[in-house]
Amino acid sequence: MKHLGDTKTEILDRAAELLQTRGYNGFSYRDISSPMGVKNAAIHYHYPSKGDLAMALVDRYTDILRGATREFMAHGGSAKKQLDNLFRFTLSECQRGRLVCPIGAFSVDFENLPQTVKAAASRFHEATMKWLIQVLEVGREQEELQFEGTPEGRALALLSSLQGARQIGRMMGMEAVSRIIKQERQALGV
Amino acid sequence: MKHLGDTKTEILDRAAELLQTRGYNGFSYRDISSPMGVKNAAIHYHYPSKGDLAMALVDRYTDILRGATREFMAHGGSAKKQLDNLFRFTLSECQRGRLVCPIGAFSVDFENLPQTVKAAASRFHEATMKWLIQVLEVGREQEELQFEGTPEGRALALLSSLQGARQIGRMMGMEAVSRIIKQERQALGV
DNA sequence: GTCTATAACGTGATAGAC
DNA sequence: GTCTATCACGTTATAGAC
Numbered sequence: 225m226k227h228l229g230d231t232k233t234e235i236l237d238r239a240a241e242l243l244q245t246r247g248y249n250g251f252s253y254r255d256i257s258s259p260m261g262v263k264n265a266a267i268h269y270h271y272p273s274k275g276d277l278a279m280a281l282v283d284r285y286t287d288i289l290r291g292a293t294r295e296f297m298a299h300g301g302s303a304k305k306q307l308d309n310l311f312r313f314t315l316s317e318c319q320r321g322r323l324v325c326p327i328g329a330f331s332v333d334f335e336n337l338p339q340t341v342k343a344a345a346s347r348f349h350e351a352t353m354k355w356l357i358q359v360l361e362v363g364r365e366q367e368e369l370q371f372e373g374t375p376e377g378r379a380l381a382l383l384s385s386l387q388g389a390r391q392i393g394r395m396m397g398m399e400a401v402s403r404i405i406k407q408e409r410q411a412l413g414v
Numbered sequence: 415m416k417h418l419g420d421t422k423t424e425i426l427d428r429a430a431e432l433l434q435t436r437g438y439n440g441f442s443y444r445d446i447s448s449p450m451g452v453k454n455a456a457i458h459y460h461y462p463s464k465g466d467l468a469m470a471l472v473d474r475y476t477d478i479l480r481g482a483t484r485e486f487m488a489h490g491g492s493a494k495k496q497l498d499n500l501f502r503f504t505l506s507e508c509q510r511g512r513l514v515c516p517i518g519a520f521s522v523d524f525e526n527l528p529q530t531v532k533a534a535a536s537r538f539h540e541a542t543m544k545w546l547i548q549v550l551e552v553g554r555e556q557e558e559l560q561f562e563g564t565p566e567g568r569a570l571a572l573l574s575s576l577q578g579a580r581q582i583g584r585m586m587g588m589e590a591v592s593r594i595i596k597q598e599r600q601a602l603g604v
Numbered sequence: 605g606t607c608t609a610t611a612a613c614g615t616g617a618t619a620g621a622c
Numbered sequence: 623g624t625c626t627a628t629c630a631c632g633t634t635a636t637a638g639a640c
Contacts (some may be wrong), residue, residue, distance in 0.1 A: 231606090245525070249440055250439060253631080253634070262608095263609085268635060274635095333439075334584045335435070380590060383577050384578030384582050386578065388573065391517075391518050392539075394524045395536055396536075452625070453613095455613085455627080456625050457617075458625095463616075463617075605640090606626085607639085610636085611635085615632075619628085619629095620627085622624090
């Protein structure tokens, strides 16, 4: 028996999958509804416009990130462990075919996005940076990590590298991704 | 008075601009034809299908790359100078609003691309890698550049970083891009 | 409250006018 | 040889059936 809101969740699950495999402009409501054995318009009931759906997706990613952040802040968890999780998560996502990262998903089509979604996506991106900077800062203080330059600079470099890795992975395959990640691990000592 | 083929060239120019600002799925034939004061179908005369247009774009980028490659091979040009050009070119492209790199442009929509275009895009990507690897090899031999690991690994890392930089630039602005590029320059000694 | 029928529009593409 | 009128289809979105 279905719980209340199960349908809505299933829609979001499928949307996330499609977003990360095909990008925002690469999937339609029909792509979501069809495998559910329902008409595309049914999706509009749960998410009136595609912008609403996009917003829900950003919110979901934000929640996931918030969970990781909170855990790190509260338990004073190891920075090394956090980065290890990031690397492992990125690689496993890629291996599951999710080669478009949540941040990058809206990037190509960024200009065409509704203003509200653009703002939310930017906020999410900033939150990610903030989290990563703090992890790097703490990691260096506790002598778990070594790197040159500021934590801000290092976070920026790491994030761009990971995003680029996924992008390259789409054309060059998974070995390229795992290779780049391996290098980043070595550089940081994770 | 117009030269023969001027129209065809103008179409390709506009298409390249649109491709690098909005991605492959982000522009239509109408976006090209409308500012030219002509109907969308007119474009189909010059490029029958959108796949043909995409192929022409890949060919153009390949030609540009080939020019750079040939110059490097023939004149035995400095590796440092080549990388300097790459960095400067990337930054200037971004400043002109072309935040989607030629390689990455087809990346998000890669799966939906015609087989021929996918193949051409992959070849272009491989050619880029090949060029970059050679530049790094020669540069290290001539002691112009310093880096750890293999030239292949370093090339992969550099490419992913630059692609990621552009992607991040769309959301975080140009300072992020120039900052990442500056760091890559420092790391290599360029 | 959930979904279907249908609209309104944009897309890539063809056939044929000039 | 170059472009326009037009098509078939997919898209997002609305109105209303059950």
